[in-house]
Structure formats: structure tokens, C-alpha cells
Amino acid sequence: MSDQQPPLLPTNAIAPDESLQAKTEHWFEYPVKAQPHHTDYGGIVWHGSYLAWMEEARVECLSSIGMDFADLVKLGCDLPVVELSVRYHRPLRMGMSAIVKTRMSYSTGVRMDWNYQIQSPDGSELYLTGQVTLVTVDREKGKIMRQLPPAVKDALLKLTR
Amino acid sequence: MSDQQPPLLPTNAIAPDESLQAKTEHWFEYPVKAQPHHTDYGGIVWHGSYLAWMEEARVECLSSIGMDFADLVKLGCDLPVVELSVRYHRPLRMGMSAIVKTRMSYSTGVRMDWNYQIQSPDGSELYLTGQVTLVTVDREKGKIMRQLPPAVKDALLKLTR
Amino acid sequence: MSDQQPPLLPTNAIAPDESLQAKTEHWFEYPVKAQPHHTDYGGIVWHGSYLAWMEEARVECLSSIGMDFADLVKLGCDLPVVELSVRYHRPLRMGMSAIVKTRMSYSTGVRMDWNYQIQSPDGSELYLTGQVTLVTVDREKGKIMRQLPPAVKDALLKLTR
Amino acid sequence: MSDQQPPLLPTNAIAPDESLQAKTEHWFEYPVKAQPHHTDYGGIVWHGSYLAWMEEARVECLSSIGMDFADLVKLGCDLPVVELSVRYHRPLRMGMSAIVKTRMSYSTGVRMDWNYQIQSPDGSELYLTGQVTLVTVDREKGKIMRQLPPAVKDALLKLTR
Numbered sequence: 001m002s003d004q005q006p007p008l009l010p011t012n013a014i015a016p017d018e019s020l021q022a023k024t025e026h027w028f029e030y031p032v033k034a035q036p037h038h039t040d041y042g043g044i045v046w047h048g049s050y051l052a053w054m055e056e057a058r059v060e061c062l063s064s065i066g067m068d069f070a071d072l073v074k075l076g077c078d079l080p081v082v083e084l085s086v087r088y089h090r091p092l093r094m095g096m097s098a099i100v101k102t103r104m105s106y107s108t109g110v111r112m113d114w115n116y117q118i119q120s121p122d123g124s125e126l127y128l129t130g131q132v133t134l135v136t137v138d139r140e141k142g143k144i145m146r147q148l149p150p151a152v153k154d155a156l157l158k159l160t161r
Numbered sequence: 162m163s164d165q166q167p168p169l170l171p172t173n174a175i176a177p178d179e180s181l182q183a184k185t186e187h188w189f190e191y192p193v194k195a196q197p198h199h200t201d202y203g204g205i206v207w208h209g210s211y212l213a214w215m216e217e218a219r220v221e222c223l224s225s226i227g228m229d230f231a232d233l234v235k236l237g238c239d240l241p242v243v244e245l246s247v248r249y250h251r252p253l254r255m256g257m258s259a260i261v262k263t264r265m266s267y268s269t270g271v272r273m274d275w276n277y278q279i280q281s282p283d284g285s286e287l288y289l290t291g292q293v294t295l296v297t298v299d300r301e302k303g304k305i306m307r308q309l310p311p312a313v314k315d316a317l318l319k320l321t322r
Numbered sequence: 323m324s325d326q327q328p329p330l331l332p333t334n335a336i337a338p339d340e341s342l343q344a345k346t347e348h349w350f351e352y353p354v355k356a357q358p359h360h361t362d363y364g365g366i367v368w369h370g371s372y373l374a375w376m377e378e379a380r381v382e383c384l385s386s387i388g389m390d391f392a393d394l395v396k397l398g399c400d401l402p403v404v405e406l407s408v409r410y411h412r413p414l415r416m417g418m419s420a421i422v423k424t425r426m427s428y429s430t431g432v433r434m435d436w437n438y439q440i441q442s443p444d445g446s447e448l449y450l451t452g453q454v455t456l457v458t459v460d461r462e463k464g465k466i467m468r469q470l471p472p473a474v475k476d477a478l479l480k481l482t483r
Numbered sequence: 484m485s486d487q488q489p490p491l492l493p494t495n496a497i498a499p500d501e502s503l504q505a506k507t508e509h510w511f512e513y514p515v516k517a518q519p520h521h522t523d524y525g526g527i528v529w530h531g532s533y534l535a536w537m538e539e540a541r542v543e544c545l546s547s548i549g550m551d552f553a554d555l556v557k558l559g560c561d562l563p564v565v566e567l568s569v570r571y572h573r574p575l576r577m578g579m580s581a582i583v584k585t586r587m588s589y590s591t592g593v594r595m596d597w598n599y600q601i602q603s604p605d606g607s608e609l610y611l612t613g614q615v616t617l618v619t620v621d622r623e624k625g626k627i628m629r630q631l632p633p634a635v636k637d638a639l640l641k642l643t644r
Contacts, residue, residue, distance in 0.1 A: 035374070035377060035378050035381055036377055036381065036391065036523050036524060036529070037373075037374045037377050037378075037523065037529055037531060039523050039524040040519050040520065040522050040523065040524075041234060041519060041522040041523075041524070041525075041526040041577050042234075042239055042241070042300070042524075043395075043524040044241075046519070046520055047212065047241070047242040047245065048209050048212035048213060048216075048520060051208065051209035051212065051359075052209060052357070052359045055209075055357060055358055055359050056357050056359075059357055059358065068417060069358065069416075069417060070415070070416045070417025070418075071417070073202060073203075073365075073416065078203055080203070080205075080208070080249065080252065081208040081249055082248065082249050083246075083247070083248050083249070084208065084245070084246065084247045084248075084249075085244075085245065085246035085247075086244070086245045086246075087243065087244050087245075088241065088242055088243050088244070088245075091241065091303075093392070094391075094392045094395065094524050095390060095391060095392025095393070096392075139203070196535070196538060196539050196542055197362050197363060197368070197538055197542065197552065198362065198368055198370060198534075198535045198538050198539075200362050200363040201358050201359065201361050201362065201363075202358060202361040202362075202363070202364075202365040202416050203363075204363040204556075207358070207359055209359060212520075213518070213520045216518060216519055216520050217518050217520075220518055220519065229578060230519065230577075230578060231576070231577045231578025231579075232578070234526075234577065254553070255363050255552075255553045255556065256551060256552060256553025256554070257553075363556060364556075364561055364563070364622070366563075369534065369563070369564040369567065370531050370534035370535060370538075373530065373531035373534065374531060377531075395524060395525075400525055402525070402527075402530070402571065402574065403530040403571055404570065404571050405568075405569070405570050405571070406530065406567070406568065406569045406570075406571075407566075407567065407568035407569075408566070408567045408568075409565065409566050409567075410563065410564055410565050410566070410567075413563065461525070464574075
């Protein structure tokens, strides 16, 4: 792949190859715990550490609907993050457990939007809300894919039934 | 500090203790290089690694106007991130250098907004744009400060002249 | 705490406050999975990512014998790493699962030695072997503790029975 | 590359393809600063953060003798870490600067040994000593290379003159 990467964005001008719309109906829940390496000098989880948890929740959610992320990459497809927004409501302190809740919606052919809520296990405290947008990229060409690999399409179609 | 942290947000209801407004006039520039540990399986910088660079640029920008971040923390003040939004335009590949450009505006008494652009050294390529919002928190009480520590206020006031 | 930190080492000259000897008899097992953020450009787990897993296994092993790490820190005690050695036998690729096995021995009053093996879930592949040494430090004074906090001593004594 | 990776070790049984011996005569010096994201709950640099700095120093040292690490990877060669040992002498606190000193010796055909000292800028304080061993691996085959790529050999030969 050349060093001159084509731009990943804007994605809004892209015409989807089909009218596939899919979304996970329920929140997928992924438990996490604030370990020492997640914390910073304040004894709370460093703001960037949450992104690793959000990625893990995404990978495990895809896995739960039959899409193995490592297989996807082997098929020549990648799902880079192109947009990210996060609100940090309350800090999570070392040793505390939490649930990363995520829900995916896929509707424009190439964009996948993931919504997030990170909560206390009993649901009474809200630590973070956020949204992450991924696009489907052809790893070889470094370009956004207009045609999804059949395996990905099939997994997503399962969601719409 | 108790485990029951007070919420950091919303910040919009907060009345500033004074009408202090400050912003850095020019972009502060912080050079970075994509090292192996920043990359992921795709050979590009992992999306979370940029947050570390953005934090470093912030700390060095504050330092350039006379605010030492470690001193600030010793004074009992913290500046946690409460909001974050990022657009990833082009991937940065292993070995590539870039400039993190940042500019701060402080205007509501307790919020500091930082704008970001990450560019190629010659300015021809744009990799990332983003915004990060910090609030000033009293570390002891875990609460948003309505009175800035004098040292912080002085450093910020210097910006307005 | 002043910037002039006292040295953490050497630890060999330290006379233990008592003849407490303890070790976990069985390997504690902690399952992990190689997520995208753990990998580097090679598609394998970055060598430093293993240290986070090893720390997590340590914290969960202590927890399993009744020592909550966050509580320990609140009691004014810390357990910094003072020595570390690792051999990387085989790479772990993105998407692969593994078991971090660890076993602790505590015998010189202030040192805790942790042995590690990271293996495939079926035990047929060995990815990493390592050893990590911690010391018990008084957080206030920044000095190695010669007297363990009673709660820690009690938890360790349980191991010897 | 298959999931069944060949073992990277033992390396001691490997006969070097030639009697090439090389080492950097002087310590290469790489300045670092403890940023918030490097720290943990203790306000000191997390023990794993040092590995990122050590890698950066290695990459920049190789670059200083004409070996661009990203180019090396593009040539199909990789330099994974196979062994690592570190002693943490004193903690580095948030905001402190330090110098990562490293020196490479290459003598057995496939192993590169890197020695490390992390010191205060004035040399009066020693924070860390360590050693890291790399091997040269053919990325395609996932096997240790017995023949170095000519570009690598040339760069190393320059060191012996």
C-alpha cells in the first residue's frame, strides 16, 4: 500500500450498493474492570482507556452475530474508525467494574454506527456515553468498499430478520 | 475520596466566577512520529493512540504559557476530559511524522475547549480534526471548581493581553 | 511526596520483619483475548501489551485470596514492579484466546515473586514465560515497608495454611 | 500466514550465516517526558509505559545509523522482541523528563541485544536498567532469517568500521 493514502472521508457522498439496513435490536453488554494499567495519576480510568473497552465490546458484539473480526481482516476487509464522540459523565475509579453497552446500526451501505453507554453493573450510574462510526475499507486498495464481502453481508442480513 | 463520585456533567448550568475569557491566538505545534507501539494490525496508527498525542500537545501547550501540569495537580486541581470528538480523515502509517496543532479557548469559567488538527509536516495532508473539552476539578472534593487557583488564573490572564 | 524519590532497590539487604512465607499452590488462570488494540503492524500482540494482561492476572489472583488491590492502595500500601523478565516464545495473533497462568511466592518479607506462563486454552502452545517481582511500599513515605499492613498479612497467612 | 506460528525460540541453536559482529560504540540518547497517559494511580509512570519508550529509542537509534524501521518491515523483515528484562530502580513521576540511553550489540547472526539505562537529564539519578533481545524474522514465512536483507547487513557493517 502506498504512503499516499486516499482520504477515508467524506463518507456522505457514497451511494450504498444496496438498500441493506441492519441494526442490533438489543444492547450488547460487555463487562469490564478498571485495572491499574487503565488508571492515571488521578486514580481514575484515563480517558483514552475507554476506547480500548469500546473496541473490545464492538469486536465481541460482531462475534456474537457470527462475524469474526480477525477473519474479516483475513478476507481483506477492514473497519477503521472514522468518527468518534464521547461524553465522560463520571469517573470510573481503580477496581470498579462496569458494563459497556453497545448497539450497532448499519444503514448507508458503508457506515456502521455504534452507540455506547458505560454503566455501573446495577445500572444506577452512567459513566460514559458515546458514538463511534466505522467504514468498510478494502485493505488492498486502501479504499472504502462499495460492495461488502458476502460473509459480512450475510451476517448483517441476519440482523434484519 | 468516596467511590460515589459526583457527576462531572452537565457543565452548562455552571455560572462562571468571573468573566475571564482567554484563548491561545496561534496554533501550538507538537511534532509526533508513528512508532511501532502506536500501530495496530493494519500497520496504521490505532485510533486510540491519537488521544495520547493530543494530551501531550495539550500539556506542552499549557507549559509554553507557564502552566506546569504536574504542578497544577500538586495544587489540588485537575483537568479531566469531559467531552471528546474526533474525525479521522486519513490514516497515519508506521514511521510517518506529523504535527499535532492545537489551540485553546477558555470562556465559560470552568470549561477549556481545545481544537486539534493533525497534519503532515508540510501541511499538505490532514489526518485528524478534533475537539476536547476539559473542566477544572478540585481533586480533594471531586467537584468542578468555581474558583480557579490563582496560578492558573494568572497564566490564563496572560493570554488575554 | 517530593520529586526526590528514595530508591526502590536494592531489596536484597532488607531484613524481613517476620518469617512469613506464603505461596499460591496452584496456578491461577486468567483468560485473555488478543483484541485489535493489543496488536501492532505485524498483526500480532505488541510485546508490551502482555504486561497489562500479566498485571490483570496478578490483581485477580490477589482478589481470589481476599486482597482487593484498590483497597490495599487506599490503606496506603502499594505494590510497584521492581523487576521483570519475559521470554516471548510464540506470537499471539489478533483474535486468538489464551490463558495467563500465574503463581505467587512471598518469602523475604518484602518481595513478592510472580511466575507466569501464557498458553493456548488447550495448553498445547506456550506463548510467554516470565517473572515479575513486586515490593510492598508505603505510599505516604515512598519507602519499602518492613511491616505489612495487617489486612495484607492476614490474606497472605491464609495461603500458608 | 497460518495461525500455527513456528516458535521464535530457542535462538541459541542457530548458526549465524556469517561472522558479522557489530555494535554501537556510544550510548544513543533519546529524551522522554512522563505525560499523564504514562502514569498510573500512583502518579508515577506505569511499569509497562517504559517499554514504549525503549522501543522508540531503538527505532530512533536504528534510524540514526541509516536503518528505517518502517522500510525494514516493507522489505519483509521484522524484529520482534524475544527476551526482555528490566529493573526499576526509582519511579519517574508525572511531568519529569528523562533520557533513555541505549546501546546495541549484534553478534550471533540473528540476535540483536539492546542495553538500556534510563536516567535523569543530568545523569545523577538512575530510573531503570534493562536489556531487550530482538531476532530478525522473515515476515512472509514467520521464521527467523539466517540471511539478513542486504540493506540491513550494510547498515550494520557500517557500525563495525
